[in-house]
Amino acid sequence: MPAADNLPGFDGIIFDLDGTLVDSRLDFAAIRAHLNCPPDMGVLEFIDTLPSSEQAAAHEVVLEYERAGAERAVWMPGAQQCLARLEQSGIPAAILTRNASQVARLTLDRLQGTIGCLLAREDAPPKPAPDGLLMIAQTWQLAPARLAYVGDFKYDLLAAQNAGMCGIYYDPNHTGLHSHLADVVIHHFDQLSA
Ligand SMILES: [Mg+2]
Structure with missing residues (x-):
């Protein structure tokens, strides 16, 4: 597994929402x-x-x-800054979430998050199906192998595998629960330097 501080460059990065970019403290x-x-x-x-x-x-x-x-909902530590760095670097970012679209948009509006591309549960078959990730790659006209998907749950990492993308496991609490499914593990968004 490559060290998180020595990541390969990606042409675009896709994020899970809940438990990854934001903590909505969903019970x-x-x-x-x-x-x-x-x-x-x-x-x-x-x-x-x-x-x-x-x-x-x-x-x-x-x-x-x-x-x-x-x-x-609140931003996970460093997540908002990470999105800003990607935007400054001209690297496209997207969100693929199992949340309902209205809820995902409400969350982002409240947090003043701007993201060009958001796919919610109405838009694609649920992860671990790769469809949503592949739809985003298609929209960007970028090869899946040059993209990464960042998520906190096993379905995120399996979806990345199924799409042929780099699966980045966001594990802020160092639980290691899904590390075996990941290509890369990060504990903080600062490790995702553009
Ligand atoms: Mg999640």
Whole structure:
């Protein structure tokens, strides 16, 4: 694994939103408890298993928690500066998130984050499917192998693998939980120097 302070140059960088660029303090345990979702299962995947008559209400529960999270969201340390450095360097940046589009936009508006390209859960099949990442590469007309995806969860790193991109694991608390799936591990956005 290359050291994070010796990263190869990338032509563009894509970021996950929640737990990566921002901390919306989403209480996943509370969401799971509310929905009776098992702890080891993705919430959206769990909703897919519910009877179709119950799915809309369950999605509304998730949206409520997400909206509340958007109101509380704060930048992760150095994330806003990292985006500014990329912009100054002319390196395109994008966000691919499993959040609802309205929630992602609300979060960024509140934090005055400007990002050229944002794909949310309405826009592409959920990670770890590579589709969203490949759509962004296509929009940029850049080769996936020259791009990186930065995220804090296993699905982010698997999506990067599936898209043929460099998977950068953002692990601010040094948990090492998903390091085995990553091409690179960073603990702070200062390590992503443009
Ligand atoms: Mg995340």
